[in-house]
Amino acid sequence: MPDHRETPERRARTAGSAGVGEALARLRRGLAVALGAWGGASVVAGAGLAVLDRLGRGGGALRGAARQSAAWGAVDVVVALLAARDARRARGDRSPAGERRDAERLRRVLLVNAGLDVGYVAAGLALLRRRRLRGSDVTGDGAAVVVQGAALLVVDVAAARRLGRALRRARTTAV
Secondary structure, three states: OOOOOOOHHHHHHHHHHHHHHHHHHHHHHHHHHHHHHHHHHHHHHHHHHHHHHHOOOOOHHHHHHHHHHHHHHHHHHHHHHHHHHHHHHOOOOOOHHHHHHHHHHHHHHHHHHHHHHHHHHHHHHHHHHOHHHHOHHHHHHHHHHHHHHHHHHHHHHHHHHHHHHHHHHHHHHHO
């Protein structure tokens, strides 16, 4: 017959693991909200820039910035909706080990995304440097890609750090 008595070690393991599960659930919801808000704001900004471009204010740079902002924003909104759906599905009775694995996997994904975000910023800067060769639309494209990449970098790094802290606390508590 298994021993179900509560021991300090068992409480510590459960508390640390529950902390990871709770932190993971909060982080997933927070990421969906942050990405959705950023995406929505980007779509609105892109639409506003497109209106200004149609009114003849700002030249081709506004057209490029509008296009990039709206496109990135639309993708961000779709990703946020999928993340929110996944966050709802992830609820349920999970083992502590499964929660830690999920948290570690999400942290790795966030760090890979952060690397990609740096690449987006670099690509945007490269577009800005090439504006003389390709026209003013490229200036707006480049500026918008830099802004989008930088914003996503902040979101991804902050989330990865929060998840890393939760995992370290869980390891410390479990020891």
